[in-house]
Amino acid sequence: MAGAARPAAGETLMPSSAAAPRTLYDKIWSSHLVRDETHDVPAILYIDVQLLHEVTSPQAFAMLHERGLPVRRPDRHLATFDHAVPTRPAGEGGERPFVSDTARDQVETLASNARRHGIPLLDWEDPRRGVVHVVGPELGLTLPGTTIVCGDSHTATHGAFGALAFGIGTSEVAHVLATQTLLQRRSRTLRVTVDGALDDGVDAKDLVLYLISRLGIGGATGYVIEYAGSAIAKIGMEGRMTICNMSIEAGARAGMIAPDATTIEYLRGRAPMSPEAFERQAKEWLELRSDEGAIFDREVRIDASEVAPMATWGTTPDTAIGIDAAIPEPGSAGAQRALDYMGFAGGERVADHPIDVVFIGSCTNGRISDLRAAAAVLRGRRVHPDVTMLVVPGSSAVRDQAEAEGLDRVFVEAGADWRLPGCSMCIAMNGDLVPPGKRVVSTSNRNFEGRQGPGARTILTGPAVAAAAAVAGRVVDPRSLEPVDAA
Amino acid sequence: MQRELPFEPFRILSSRTMVLPQENIDTDQIIPARFLATTQRHGLGELAFYDWRRDAEGAARPDHVLNRLDPAGHRILVAGRNFGCGSSREHAPWALVDYGFRAVVSSEIAEIFAANALNNGLLPVVIDEKTHRLLLERPGAEVVIDLEQECLRLGTHQAAFKVDSFARACLLQGADSLGWLLTAEPDIARFEVQRNHLRETEATA
Numbered sequence: 039m040a041g042a043a044r045p046a047a048g049e050t051l052m053p054s055s056a057a058a059p060r061t062l063y064d065k066i067w068s069s070h071l072v073r074d075e076t077h078d079v080p081a082i083l084y085i086d087v088q089l090l091h092e093v094t095s096p097q098a099f100a101m102l103h104e105r106g107l108p109v110r111r112p113d114r115h116l117a118t119f120d121h122a123v124p125t126r127p128a129g130e131g132g133e134r135p136f137v138s139d140t141a142r143d144q145v146e147t148l149a150s151n152a153r154r155h156g157i158p159l160l161d162w163e164d165p166r167r168g169v170v171h172v173v174g175p176e177l178g179l180t181l182p183g184t185t186i187v188c189g190d191s192h193t194a195t196h197g198a199f200g201a202l203a204f205g206i207g208t209s210e211v212a213h214v215l216a217t218q219t220l221l222q223r224r225s226r227t228l229r230v231t232v233d234g235a236l237d238d239g240v241d242a243k244d245l246v247l248y249l250i251s252r253l254g255i256g257g258a259t260g261y262v263i264e265y266a267g268s269a270i271a272k273i274g275m276e277g278r279m280t281i282c283n284m285s286i287e288a289g290a291r292a293g294m295i296a297p298d299a300t301t302i303e304y305l306r307g308r309a310p311m312s313p314e315a316f317e318r319q320a321k322e323w324l325e326l327r328s329d330e331g332a333i334f335d336r337e338v339r340i341d342a343s344e345v346a347p348m349a350t351w352g353t354t355p356d357t358a359i360g361i362d363a364a365i366p367e368p369g370s371a372g373a374q375r376a377l378d379y380m381g382f383a384g385g386e387r388v389a390d391h392p393i394d395v396v397f398i399g400s401c402t403n404g405r406i407s408d409l410r411a412a413a414a415v416l417r418g419r420r421v422h423p424d425v426t427m428l429v430v431p432g433s434s435a436v437r438d439q440a441e442a443e444g445l446d447r448v449f450v451e452a453g454a455d456w457r458l459p460g461c462s463m464c465i466a467m468n469g470d471l472v473p474p475g476k477r478v479v480s481t482s483n484r485n486f487e488g489r490q491g492p493g494a495r496t497i498l499t500g501p502a503v504a505a506a507a508a509v510a511g512r513v514v515d516p517r518s519l520e521p522v523d524a525a
Numbered sequence: 526m527q528r529e530l531p532f533e534p535f536r537i538l539s540s541r542t543m544v545l546p547q548e549n550i551d552t553d554q555i556i557p558a559r560f561l562a563t564t565q566r567h568g569l570g571e572l573a574f575y576d577w578r579r580d581a582e583g584a585a586r587p588d589h590v591l592n593r594l595d596p597a598g599h600r601i602l603v604a605g606r607n608f609g610c611g612s613s614r615e616h617a618p619w620a621l622v623d624y625g626f627r628a629v630v631s632s633e634i635a636e637i638f639a640a641n642a643l644n645n646g647l648l649p650v651v652i653d654e655k656t657h658r659l660l661l662e663r664p665g666a667e668v669v670i671d672l673e674q675e676c677l678r679l680g681t682h683q684a685a686f687k688v689d690s691f692a693r694a695c696l697l698q699g700a701d702s703l704g705w706l707l708t709a710e711p712d713i714a715r716f717e718v719q720r721n722h723l724r725e726t727e728a729t730a
Contacts, residue, residue, distance in 0.1 A: 067609045072709065072716045079691050081710055084716055094614065096564035101703070110713075122562050133669065141562040191613040191637060207615035207641035208566070209701070217706050219713055255549050256607035256633050266543045289610060291636055354549050354610075372605075465612075474581060486553045486611060488576050 058299040059329035061227050062296050063262045066243050070185050071218055081219040086184040088214045089170045089524040090117040090157070093467075094189025098211035109155040111218045116154040116179060118160040119145045120169040122468050125430050125457035134162075137469030138425045155215075168433020168459045171195040171401035175279065182297040182323040187214060192401050192483065194285040197294035198278035199301055200326055202262070204292040210443030225291045226260050226335040229328075231267040234342035239517050240276030241411065243403060243481065243500030245269070246284045247348040247358035249340060255356040259289035261336065264328060269342035271296060276407040284483050287355035296327035342479040349388045349479075349513050350498040352376035353487050361389060361445040361503060361513050379487055380495050381477070388497060390512045394476040396427040396454075396508040397490070398501055400464035401482035404432025408501040409440050412481075413448040415505035418522035421453035422511035428455050428470065430462040445506040454508070466490045532646025534699035537629050537671045540600040543590060544664035546572075550604055550678060550713075551611035556620045569616060570596075570623030577617070586703050596625030601668050603660045604631045609638025618642040630677070632657040643692040644701060652677060656684035672696060717722070 041080040060068075075081035076335060095117070102109065109115070122141040128134045136142040152159035171192055175181045175518040181201035187193060196203035206220065213220055224308070230249060250257075263285050270278070278295050285293030295301075302320045309316055346360035353376040359365065367384035368374040377383060381391065398404075398412045409431065421427045429449045431437035437459055440446055446456045462471040464482035466489065472478045474493030481504050485496035497513060504518035560572045560595055578591050585592050603623065608631040609617060618641045621629070628648040640647040650670060652660070657677060660666065669678040672693060677684045688696070 069720075072712050077690060078694075079687065081708070082712070084713070093561050097566040097615070100564070102568070105703075107707075133608060134627055138562060140564075144562050144564055147564050163638070189613060189615075191611065198713050205613040205637055207613055207618075207637060209615060209641065209644035209703070213703055216703060217709070217713060218717075219706065221691065221706060223704055255610055256635065259607070259633065259636055286611075286637075289607070289635060354551075370548075371546075375547070429557075465558045467561055471559075484551075484553070484611060487553045488557055492557070492576055492581065 044290075057347045059331040059333070060330045061328045062200065062264055062294060062326065063202065063225070063227050064186065064332070065326065066183055067224060069183070070202075074075070075223060080223045082219045083185065083222045084219055085187050085214050085220065086114060087174075087179055087186045088115050088211070089174055089186065089188040089193070090115060090148065090152070090211070091170050091188070091190065092119045092120055092144045093121045094208050095151065095211055096144060098145045098189070098208045098215055100349045101209070101212040102215055107216045109215045112156040114218060115157045115215070116174070116177075117148055117157050118158065118167055118170050118173055118385060119148055120459070121461045121465055123460045124468055125460045125462050127458060127468055132369070137467070139342065140238060141468065157329075165434050165438070168435065169401045169404060169461055171279070171283065172432035172436065175199065176308070176433060178305060178310050180444050181305070181309060182301065183326050188221065191286045192283050194290070195279050195283040195401055197282040197285070197292050198275060199305070200294060200297040201324065202292055202294065203285065211386055212316045226264040227289070228258055228261040228336040228338065229261045229334040230263055230338045231266065232269040232340045232342050233267045234269055235272065236269060236342045236345060239502070239515070240347055241500045241502065242273050242280040242344050244348045245342065247350065247498065248345045250284060250288045250356045251358045252338070252340070253288040253356070255287065255354045256289040257356075258285070261290050263293040264334070266328070271298060274407065275300060276405040279405070280402055284355065287343070287483060295384060298325045299324075347503050347515055349500065349503065350485050350496070351380060351382055351388050352464070353379055353485055355485060355498060357485070358498065359388070361499075361515055362387065364444050391477065392424065392512050393479050393497070393507055394425060395472050395478040396421075396425055396481065396504050397430070397463040397478055397480040398428070398504055399430030399432065399462055400482040401432065402461075402483045403501050404435050404436065406439050408481065409436065409445050410443070412501040412505035413445040415516045415519070416452040416454070416509065417448050417504050418520070419452055419509045421508045424511055425508050427453065427508045428457060428463055428499070430457045430470075431459045433459050463490055466494070472496075477496045479504045479513060529583045531701040532699055535627065535646060535648055535672050535696040537669065537673070538600060538625070538648070539667070539669045541598055541665050542601045542630070542660060542663075542668050542713045543594055543599040543609045544661055545605045546605050546661050549604035549610055552609060552617040553611055554615050555609070556614065556619040561614060561616055566615070566619045568623060570625065573620040584700040594665075599627055600627045600664070601670065602626045602629045604629060605661070606631060607633045607635060609635040609642075611635070613637040613641070615641045615645070618647045622647050624699070630657070630660060637652040643689075645695065646696065646699070648672060648688070648696060650677060650686050652686055656682065662674055
C-alpha cells in the first residue's frame with residue numbers, strides 16, 4: 039500500500055473510459071490488476087518477477103515458514119547475492135573473506151531458502167551472478183510491460199525497459215513469495231521530458247543528478263516518473279538504467295521509459311523466447327507507450343544542454359551542482375549540518391578539496407559502458423598517490439567483458455584495485471568501506487551521512503568524473519586533464 | 526486466521542513525543558547498513574540511530590535525546606520533513622518499533638518507509654505544516670493520536686490526518702495484510718489462467 043504520504047482516497051483516480059488516452063504506467067497497472075482498488079481496499083497487483091537478495095529476504099522466508107506457507111511461483115523468482123558478499127577472491131582453502139559470520143550466514147540463508155523452495159539461484163560459481171539490478175536485464179528477465187519487484191529501493195532500474203518496477207519492504211517480499219501479488223494504491227504520474235542533446239562529456243548520471251537537484255529529495259514522493267523526450271531517446275539502455283535507478287532519490291515510486299528500437303536491440307538474443315516469438319513480441323512492445331494526449335498529474339521539462347558534469351556537495355542526492363559551480367551558501371540548519379559533515383563551506387567549489395578514495399561500481403554505474411568510460415580516462419594515466427581507487431564490476435558478465443576488452447589491465451596499471459562483483463562500497467556492508475572523515479568520489483547513488491562507512495564523506499558523480507578525480511586527487515572535468523602522451 | 530496477532534491493535538495512543546527535527550532523515554541514519562547483515566527482525570532497537578547515539582568508539586552519547594529519554598514514556602517520534610527516505614530496508618521500522626515507538630509524525634514521510642511501518646504496527650502520521658511546527662517546537666509534549674477518528678490532539682490544538690482505509694482497518698484490529706491477501710487466491714489463479722501473454726516470457730534462470 040502506498041502509505042501515509044498519499045492524498046485522500048479517490049483523488050488520483052483516472053477516468054475509466056476505454057477511449058481515454060492512457061499513460062504507459064496506466065497500461066501496465068491495469069493489465070496486472072487481479073482486483074481493482076476501491077476506497078476501502080487497495081488493488082491486488084500481479085507481480086511477474088520478484089528478484090531476491092540476501093539482505094531483505096531472510097525475514098520474508100521466515101514469515102512464510104512461521105505460517106507453513108509455500109512459495110507460490112518459485113519460477114517467477116530469481117535469487118542472487120550481492121550486498122554482503124566479499125569482493126576479494128576466496129583464499130587457497132576456498133574460504134571466502136566475509137566481513138563477519140553474520141554476513142556469511144545471511145548469504146548461506148538465501149542459498150538454502152532458494153534450494154528449499156526451488157527458486158533459481160545464481161550461486162558463487164554461476165557465471166551470471168552479480169548485483170541484482172545488473173543481472174536482471176542481462177539475463178533478459180527484465181521485459182517491457184511487466185511488473186518487477188525486489189526488496190531494494192533501486193528496483194526502478196528495470197523501468198528503463200518499459201517495465202513497472204519498484205522497491206518494496208520485506209513484509210511485501212513475503213506477500214509476493216506467498217501470493218505473487220501485492221496490495222497497491224495507484225500512484226500519481228509525473229512525466230519528465232528531456233529535449234535537446236547532452237554535451238560531450240556529460241552522461242546519464244549527470245542528467246539524473248541534475249534532475250534530482252531540480253525535483254528535490256522528496257520532490258517526487260507518491261509519483262511514478264516516465265522519462266521521455268529526444269535526449270532520452272538518444273541514450274543507450276545502460277544510461278537509461280542509470281536514470282531510472284535513481285528515481286527513488288527524488289522519492290519516486292518508480293521510473294520508466296517506453297520501449298523503442300534501442301530497447302528491442304538490447305533484448306534481442308537475451309529475452310528467453312524463440313526468435314519468432316521475440317519478433318512478434320517486439321512489435322507489441324514498440325506499441326507500448328503513453329498515448330498521445332495522455333494526462334500526467336505533473337509535467338517537468340528539461341533542456342539537456344543545461345546539464346554539466348555534476349558532483350554533489352551535501353549529504354542528500356539532490357545536492358548536485360556543476361563541478362565548476364560554487365557550493366551554495368547554506369540557507370537552513372540542514373544545509374549547514376551537511377556542509378560541516380562534508381568539510382565544505384558555501385562559496386567554495388567541490389574541486390577545491392582533496393579526495394582520498396574513488397569508487398566505480400554499483401547498480402547505478404557498474405555496467406560495461408561505465409567501466410569503459412572510466413577506463414577511457416585512466417588509460418595511460420596514474421591514480422594520484424594519495425588516492426585509493428576501487429573498481430567493482432556490477433556482475434560476473436560485466437567483469438568478463440571488461441577483461442576481454444583489457445579494461446582490467448587499464449585499471450590495474452593505473453594503480454586501481456580490480457575486484458569481484460557486488461554492491462561493495464555503495465552500501466559498505468561487506469567490509470569495503472571508506473575510513474572516517476575521508477572523502478570518496480563515488481559512482482553510486484547515495485551520499486547520506488555514513489552511507490559508505492561511519493564518518494565517510496561521499497561526493498556522487500558519473501564514472502568519467504570519478505576516474506578523472508582519481509587521477510587529479512580532486513574533482514575535475516575529465517576534459518581538463520593533461521593529454522596523455524601518444525607514445 | 527486463528528493465530529497470534531502480529532502486533533497490538535492500534536486505537537488511541539497517548540504519549541509524550543521525542544523530537545528529531547532534522548529534515549530528510551534517511552533509513553541509513555535510522556539503522557546503518559553495516560547492521561543489516563542479520564537474518565532476524567527482532568531486537569534491533571539497540572541499533573536504532575546507532576551512529577547518532579554513539580560516538581566513533583561505540584560509547585553512548587549521554588546527551589543525545591534518544592539516550593536521555595525513556596522510550597516507554599515517549600512512544601511518538603516527531604521528525605523533520607521527508608522522514609524515512611532512501612533505502613527500502615524494513616529494518617528501519619523494525620528498529621524503531623523495538624526501540625519503543627508506535628507512531629512517527631512528520632509533514633512528509635517517504636513512501637516505502639510508510640508502507641513498511643504500517644506492516645509493523647508503526648503508524649506513520651502525515652500532518653499539516655502548522656501542526657508539524659507546533660510539535661517540533663514542543664519536544665516532550667503530551668500528544669494523543671486517535672486512529673479511529675484520524676485525529677491528533679496537542680493540548681487544545683487538533684489536527685486531522687489520513688491513513689489508507691485498509692491499513693487503518695488492519696491496525697485497528699492488529700491484523701497484518703498477508704492473511705487477507707491469501708484469501709484472494711481464487712482470483713489470483715483465475716488471473717493467471719486468463720492472461721496468456723506472459724506464457725512466452727517465463728522467468729527462466
